[in-house]
Amino acid sequence: MKTNLRKNSKAIIILVIIAAFLFVAARGMSGRDVLITVLRGFSTGSVTFLVAAGFSLIFGLLDVLNLAQGTLYMIGAYVGWTVYVRPDTFIDVLTPVLLILAGFSLSALWGRLASRIQLAPKARKIISWLLILAGLGLLALVLTRYPIAIWNLNNYSESPITYSYMADQGLRIIPAEVTFEKISPFLAIAGLLVSSAISAFGIALLNRNESRSQTINWRKFLVPALLLLGGILAAVFNAQITSWMFAMSTNWLFVIAILIAILSGVGLGALMETTLIRPLYSRPIYQLMLTLGLGTIGLQIVQAVWGRPEFVWPKPEFFTGTGGACPATNLADLLENNCSTVFLLGGRVRVYDEIFIPIVGIIVLIVVWILLKRSRIGMIIRAGVQDRQMVEALGINVRRVFTLVFALGVGLATFGGALAAPSTGLTPVMGERLLLSALIALAIGGLTSFPGAALGSLLVGLIQQFMIKYGQIGIPLPFTDVVFKPSPPLVPASTVLLMVIVLLILPGGLLGSKE
Amino acid sequence: MKNNSSFLTKNRGILIFFAVMLLAPFLIGLFEGSTPLMIWGNQGSLSKFIEGLGIEIFILALFALSFDLLFGITGLLSFGHAMFFAVAAYLTGIALKTLAMPFWGVVLLVLLAAIVQALLFSLVLPRVKGITFTLVSLGLASVFHIIVMSSDMINLTGADVGLQGVPVPAFISPVTERLRFYVIALTLLVATYLFYRRFVASPTGRVCVAIRENEDRAKMLGYNTTIFKVVVMIISSLTAATAGMLHALYQPSISPSIADLGFTVTGLLIVLIGGVGTLSGAIVGAFAFRLLDFTLRRFMGESASFITGAIYVIFVLFVPYGIVGTIRMRQLRTKPGWQRLLGMVKPKN
Numbered sequence: 069m070k071t072n073l074r075k076n077s078k079a080i081i082i083l084v085i086i087a088a089f090l091f092v093a094a095r096g097m098s099g100r101d102v103l104i105t106v107l108r109g110f111s112t113g114s115v116t117f118l119v120a121a122g123f124s125l126i127f128g129l130l131d132v133l134n135l136a137q138g139t140l141y142m143i144g145a146y147v148g149w150t151v152y153v154r155p156d157t158f159i160d161v162l163t164p165v166l167l168i169l170a171g172f173s174l175s176a177l178w179g180r181l182a183s184r185i186q187l188a189p190k191a192r193k194i195i196s197w198l199l200i201l202a203g204l205g206l207l208a209l210v211l212t213r214y215p216i217a218i219w220n221l222n223n224y225s226e227s228p229i230t231y232s233y234m235a236d237q238g239l240r241i242i243p244a245e246v247t248f249e250k251i252s253p254f255l256a257i258a259g260l261l262v263s264s265a266i267s268a269f270g271i272a273l274l275n276r277n278e279s280r281s282q283t284i285n286w287r288k289f290l291v292p293a294l295l296l297l298g299g300i301l302a303a304v305f306n307a308q309i310t311s312w313m314f315a316m317s318t319n320w321l322f323v324i325a326i327l328i329a330i331l332s333g334v335g336l337g338a339l340m341e342t343t344l345i346r347p348l349y350s351r352p353i354y355q356l357m358l359t360l361g362l363g364t365i366g367l368q369i370v371q372a373v374w375g376r377p378e379f380v381w382p383k384p385e386f387f388t389g390t391g392g393a394c395p396a397t398n399l400a401d402l403l404e405n406n407c408s409t410v411f412l413l414g415g416r417v418r419v420y421d422e423i424f425i426p427i428v429g430i431i432v433l434i435v436v437w438i439l440l441k442r443s444r445i446g447m448i449i450r451a452g453v454q455d456r457q458m459v460e461a462l463g464i465n466v467r468r469v470f471t472l473v474f475a476l477g478v479g480l481a482t483f484g485g486a487l488a489a490p491s492t493g494l495t496p497v498m499g500e501r502l503l504l505s506a507l508i509a510l511a512i513g514g515l516t517s518f519p520g521a522a523l524g525s526l527l528v529g530l531i532q533q534f535m536i537k538y539g540q541i542g543i544p545l546p547f548t549d550v551v552f553k554p555s556p557p558l559v560p561a562s563t564v565l566l567m568v569i570v571l572l573i574l575p576g577g578l579l580g581s582k583e
Numbered sequence: 584m585k586n587n588s589s590f591l592t593k594n595r596g597i598l599i600f601f602a603v604m605l606l607a608p609f610l611i612g613l614f615e616g617s618t619p620l621m622i623w624g625n626q627g628s629l630s631k632f633i634e635g636l637g638i639e640i641f642i643l644a645l646f647a648l649s650f651d652l653l654f655g656i657t658g659l660l661s662f663g664h665a666m667f668f669a670v671a672a673y674l675t676g677i678a679l680k681t682l683a684m685p686f687w688g689v690v691l692l693v694l695l696a697a698i699v700q701a702l703l704f705s706l707v708l709p710r711v712k713g714i715t716f717t718l719v720s721l722g723l724a725s726v727f728h729i730i731v732m733s734s735d736m737i738n739l740t741g742a743d744v745g746l747q748g749v750p751v752p753a754f755i756s757p758v759t760e761r762l763r764f765y766v767i768a769l770t771l772l773v774a775t776y777l778f779y780r781r782f783v784a785s786p787t788g789r790v791c792v793a794i795r796e797n798e799d800r801a802k803m804l805g806y807n808t809t810i811f812k813v814v815v816m817i818i819s820s821l822t823a824a825t826a827g828m829l830h831a832l833y834q835p836s837i838s839p840s841i842a843d844l845g846f847t848v849t850g851l852l853i854v855l856i857g858g859v860g861t862l863s864g865a866i867v868g869a870f871a872f873r874l875l876d877f878t879l880r881r882f883m884g885e886s887a888s889f890i891t892g893a894i895y896v897i898f899v900l901f902v903p904y905g906i907v908g909t910i911r912m913r914q915l916r917t918k919p920g921w922q923r924l925l926g927m928v929k930p931k932n
Contacts, residue, residue, distance in 0.1 A: 133714055159831060345902060356717070357851055359897045360662075364848055365892035372886065500844065510716050533667045560729050564722040568707060571719060575710045 079578040082570060090530060096540070100415035104531065105537045107422040112428020113529025118507040120521040121436060128453040128516040129473050131352060132345055135359040137481050137504025139366035140333060145489035145498065146374050148329035149381045152321055153235050155313035156243060158328070159306055160216040162261055166299030168207070171264025173292045178272035185273070190534030196273035203267030207558025210259035215246040221375040227377045236382035242314055245307060257303060261296070322384035326486045333482025339477035345474065371496050381489040387420040400564030423492040428487060433522055440518060449473060453516060504560060508567045514580020523579060528563050535559045585649050590845045594777060596863065601773045605612065608762060623762065626664050634765040641768040642826050644869035647853040648775060648862065649822035655860030656783055657796030657815045660717050662847055663724030667820045669842035670700055671827030673731065676746040676837050677739055690828070697824035701817040709809045721844070728842040745838040749831060757833050768829055775822055779862050782818070787816050791815055850893045858905025
């Protein structure tokens with residue numbers, strides 16, 4: 069204990085100083101303000117933590133600094149919004165996505181076949197690239213003709229802003245269905261499946277050596293078959309599922325939206341790791357540049373699909389009640405009336421923003437902590453952070469763990485996006501801002517340390533919220549009558565300042581390992 | 584073959600480039616039927632347009648050169664490099680517009696600010712290495728971007744609309760004296776490139792390369808690596824500031840997008856297209872990038888930036904050494920081939 073204290077003396081001193089600052093800062097406010105500011109700090113901290121945790125997991129095990137994390141956070145928010153406000157679009161998109169996934173998941177089976185084909189290396193390369201390109205071309209051909217009910221950015225009455233505004237008022241516009249006009253449904257489904265299977269075969273042909281030793285049994289067919297079934301069911305019962313989702317309670321819709329956001333993040337993460345990040349493990353700087361580029365491209369795509377203007381994600385029913393005994397003063401009232409606000413210490417606290425988000429953040433912290441400390445996969449991850457080569461030498465397929473961790477990290481980021489969007493709204497700059505906060509949190513807490521990510525996020529959230537609060541009430545400077553009001557730009561500036569100071573004293577961060 | 588190492592032969596490529604670029608406006612003027620004399624008097628729309636495109640390319644090339652020195656030669660990956668550029672651009676604009684300072688005073692002020700900024704970044708250099716340095720630089724630059732965009736500074740920076748209406752001194756006004764501006768930008772680029780070549784070949788430059796390859800070993804050999812890094816940082820910052828100043832003088836408005844991460848990515852993309860650590864790659868990359876961007880924007884509109892991003896990813900994955908780097912690597916293989924071809928044409932003696 070004593071040596072532990074001495075080892076971490078600097079970190080403890082910094083924490084004590086920050087705590088003292090926060091204490092002094094809190095003294096100037098009423099108890100109500102302090103409570104609300106602290107709760108808001110926890111809320112911001114929780115969202116930052118979700119992104120930062122994924123970041124630190126990925127960086128710890130893979131040594132990849134995933135700078136696309138901010139954009140992925142944003143994608144999570146936008147995907148969740150689409151499921152929540154426009155379920156019809158989601159169901160329309162579901163079919164092609166599932167079918168393409170089914171086609172590509174055949175790649176493992178193709179590998180077996182591809183390894184039998186004897187070709188000169190150059191011919192193999194050319195043929196496989198041709199197959200991949202042909203498959204993608206066919207895919208593009210089918211996809212451009214596939215009917216998807218979507219908003220129209222050029223027409224204000226059909227823009228995302230209008231849809232979310234109407235949903236917020238409780239009036240859901242149920243848009244007109246689109247039908248198969250340019251292509252017959254059968255042809256569309258077959259085309260999607262065949263084109264993705266061709267590309268998958270090309271990919272399998274390209275790297276045949278990896279899949280040579282795999283055996284084939286019925287389990288290998290299970291995933292593609294399930295995906296195929298799901299895709300076809302979604303296409304056949306499109307209208308029924310859509311109307312069912314529109315009639316559904318918004319609470320359940322919200323849960324589905326969050327789940328889909330997480331799933332899309334996991335899928336995107338796995339895709340990114342296997343196709344783009346994996347070839348670059350020998351060139352870490354290029355990985356960094358790649359993730360940065362992917363982040364920029366993702367931002368462009370989001371702006372092209374959902375448009376630049378800001379819009380809101382209406383909160384589910386459970387958090388929007390106003391009638392009856394609202395704002396609630398006790399738990400029973402709150403649960404009975406689904407109040408949007410509660411009275412705490414004489415101040416109004418918003419349930420979703422300031423209570424629900426921190427609770428979810430803490431739950432995720434505990435779950436991931438247990439996953440890391442108590443499960444076999446967590447043990448492998450921790451061992452991999454310590455010494456990757458040794459884990460490989462012990463006969464563990466580290467590559468699969470890498471993909472898993474990357475997918476998990478990205479899933480956490482998209483989860484954060486979907487969770488934060490109802491309280492912050494959706495803007496094209498939300499990703500960049502959060503990336504900055506998460507990076508600062510990580511640098512403060514220590515890049516590879518998971519508890520460090522939690523501590524750093526909490527500090528960043530608290531400091532940001534205290535600065536915002538002081539921007540409203542002003543700080544009376546000592547010995548003068550001047551009241552200093554920090555303006556909004558000083559909020560991120562203050563956290564960066566903290567980061568620079570911490571890094572100057574402790575280059576590894578507060579809880580990071582010393583190098 | 585005799586080893587001819589005079590100044591002219593060693594820098595043949597860049598000198599030919601200089602001459603071609605000097606003549607280019609006049610030659611292009613001939614296509615639209617304006618005589619060299621008319622071009623001299625800044626008439627002729629096509630050549631003026633080409634000059635404008637050239638100036639933009641030179642500015643990007645200067646920026647990319649400074650980035651290549653920092654990242655490609657010394658191995659310091661800074662994600663805040665756009666800040667060097669943007670601070671100079673905004674300072675030029677504000678000093679000319681709001682403070683109404685004399686032009687040469689502005690130049691001095693900007694260069695001084697560049698040095699101060701480099702020292703600010705250097706403050707963290709001795710403690711922070713590798714990826715953490717990247718993060719710190721990203722943080723510092725983001726703060727600058729946020730401040731520029733904030734509504735408190737709207738009178739100075741124009742917030743998200745950008746700084747407009749900067750009074751440019753008449754003698755280098757890009758409207759009336761564009762040829763002069765073009766020649767000045769070109770000369771600055773060529774001079775900077777020559778200086779950089781000399782710098783990399785000097786003992787100081789060699790130490791910088793050693794720092795990139797293995798900093799601990801360089802330290803072990805007795806070099807105070809921090810000082811070398813600070814020197815490189817200052818040179819790089821001065822170059823980026825020059826580019827930023829030219830940008831502020833040339834563009835009708837300074838948009839805040841030059842301060843964000845996207846502009847650093849642009850610099851990175853240029854260096855990557857040209858070839859990391861090759862110096863001449865920065866110039867080649869700037870040409871390739873700007874011309875590509877121009878063509879794509881013309882034919883594809885808004886989706887151009889998406890394609891640029893895709894090209895970036897393709898370069899990272901498949902052409903990691905860039906155009907110049909790949910050519911240099913292939914040279915060992917292609918040179919004997921060329922000589923064999925020449926031997927067939929040339930009579931053997």
